[in-house]
Amino acid sequence: MHRNLSTLFATEETLHSLHSSPTNTSTALALSSDCPLVLSDYQFALIPVLYCLIFVLGLLGNSVVVLVLCRHNGPKTVANIYILNLAMADLLSLTTLPLWAAYYAYGYNWIFGSVMCKISGSILCLNTFTSIFFITCMSMDRYQAVIYPLRSQRRTLQQASFVAVIVWSLAGLSSLPTFYFRDTFYVERLGVNACIMAFPYEKYSKWSAGTALMKNILGFLIPLIIIITCYVWIRMRLMKAQGFEKNKKRRDKILKLVAAVVVAFLVCWLPFHVLTFLDALAWMNVITNCVIISVIDAALPFGICIGFANSCINPLLYCFIGNQFQEKLQHLFKLRIYQFSSRRQSSSSKKGSSLKEAESPDDLLEVNPDETTA
Template identity: 45%
Template sequence: MANMTATASEGIELTCGMSGRHRFIFTLVPVVYGFNFVIGVVGNSMVVAVIYRYMKLKAVANIFVLNLAISDLTFLITLPMWATVTATGYYWPFGSFLCKACAGLVIFNLYTSIFFLTALSIDRYLAIVHPVRSRRYRTVGYAHISCVLVWIFAFVLSVPTALTRDVHSIVNGTTVCGILHSKDAPRPDNLLLAISLMKSLLGFLVPFLIIITCYCLIGRALMTSRHIQKSVRSRDDEVLRMLAAAVLAFFLCWAPHQVVHFLQVLNQMKVLKDCSILDIIDTAMPFTICIAYFNSCVNPIVYGFVGANFRKNLLRLLCCAQRGIPLPHPSISSKMSALSYRASEALSLTTKSKTSSADSK
């Protein structure tokens, strides 16, 4: 929320922020949230199913992509609540706990998404630039440990956001989920300012510097090494293109929100005080949030268009579902393949023995 001051008995009075003045926000934003929810849940569920059923979880990149899809799904379950709240003029009927939990999940998804993309970039750098030396580190065990650390670190970073959110009563009788900023405070709240700066630095700028550095080193290595086998190069190039598209999508989705969020930080630091500028910030914020939330459903689209291997396995999944064929567990499928191979081998040996015995007669 914008700057708010407490009154004696009527609740909180908005002194400058104009959130809610533009009525079209209450119609357009919930529709976008609903679209993001449907597309995101369906798409990320397919990603989880395809990777679990058909693609090897022994590949480090697949483990990170699977965790990224699970992260998006955990966030997407909150979108129906945000759509309901926006459609009712930011009225929050779900209580204090869900206010804190949903706000925390938004930031949690921001951190997990960028951290898993960063981990994927580092993995591609090690696989392409240092394929031999990195073999001892690029294992399934280390990948699982890295995922656990990402989940824990992102959770720790999102806890302060959850704790600072609460339910507040506005002077017009509306109950909202937001942050209370004091109008008369001589300086900004240090905790809120630290949370905002962490969101900009750890949730956007620092990971992107790491990702860009990895890509520059990968590009230089690919330009200088022409002796790599064609099959290996094609596989690395496909994963690299898919990762580049996912990183670009994250940047395009989150950059507008980060710009508006930075303007909010300037407002917290008392650099921006003009109510007309704050009106622009409060009006733009819901739409930049819509674009940012769209990132949770764009990753499956990226995998489908860029990743040929993922697209092939997705078609297998859809064909089995359309025909009503139960999807076999990967271990069962591999055992059945081995048994069928042994059966065909035994059948060929029997045929050969019968033919040889017939020739001897």
């Protein structure tokens, strides 16, 4: 196997640089000597910081999304179902980032046990698919709303919930290889207990290349084709719509949002999947140059970080830039302040008659209670 092992054990993809060796114990691991082993210190310091930053920002943004959508008392929409599931998928994967940050900080030494190794790896793989699948569902929903507005009005929340169940099921099936093969093994050469994909030794290269190509095709190429097709048709429909000049400002905003969706999708996932594809070519011995392999292995952790950063971008892209979501967030915030002020006012009125002439919460906040409900 012609592999540089500079980014061993980091995640689902970079773990492919390690392979089982058919020794007497059957669980011992050996490293390929075709290319020199290069471990870069910057990864041990920089990657944990990036993971922690993504964890904090993503946790904050997606938690607000879930809170607003769950506390919203108004009519639910199909788009809200997809956004809520997308935020929950991102939150699920974000919970594992501190573990992977510690993994890097300890020099690729997994200290959380075999069970957590299997669960954490499976969750990351699950999120890789669920995130992109739900983005695709949202793109198709926008397409239907713009191209077939009358038909789209017949969409039901039950249908959207059923689609969400299908998405989670497909993502779960796609993550089964990770759940089955992920495990911890002690690597004597590096002196670490690594969390790796322990594929069968005889077919390790085929399994590694196969899983990488599955991520490329099912987790990127097909969704990308669907997303671009939807937004091209949306743009064409908006440009041809009657009265376009009259509503140019509003429709320009829609087109900008459409462009932002496509660009964010490409920026976050293209580097990761290009590197994953090159990694598959290395496993198939199409790429054998040690310098190129070293570049692939050195870049993979940062490609993965960019992919994780999509969990931070999603709340901004799909929620915070939307006027309706901003209104829901403001209403929820005002409602909390009003309820808090009302409790204080009620408590203060019991202490003495001198407080009876105090200003009401409405006067203090300049908010009508009837307007605070979402």
